[in-house]
Amino acid sequence: MIYCVIPQELEAELYDKLVEHYKDNPNVQVIVDRRSGPDRRRNGYGPPEGEQRTIRDRRRAHPGTFPPTDPPES
Secondary structure, eight states: OEEEEEEGGGHHHHHHHHHHHTTTOTTEEEEEEOOOSOOGGGTTTSOOTTOOOOOOOOOOOOOOOOOOOSOOOO
C-alpha cells in the first residue's frame, strides 16, 4: 500500500484532485495528515541536534559449522 499524505493546510486544494488521479490504482490511498501538537522528536525524546541514533543489530546469531572449503586432494 502506498500512502499519498497531504498536509492539512492543502487539503481543500489537493485532496479531491489526488483521489481522482489515483482512483484506478488500488495500491494508492490518499490521506490527510491530521497530526497536531509538538513534534516529539525534538522535545528530548530523540537524539540531540546533529547526532544520529545508534542502530543495533538485533538479529539472533546462528552458530553452526560449515563444511570444509579446501579443494579435494588428487
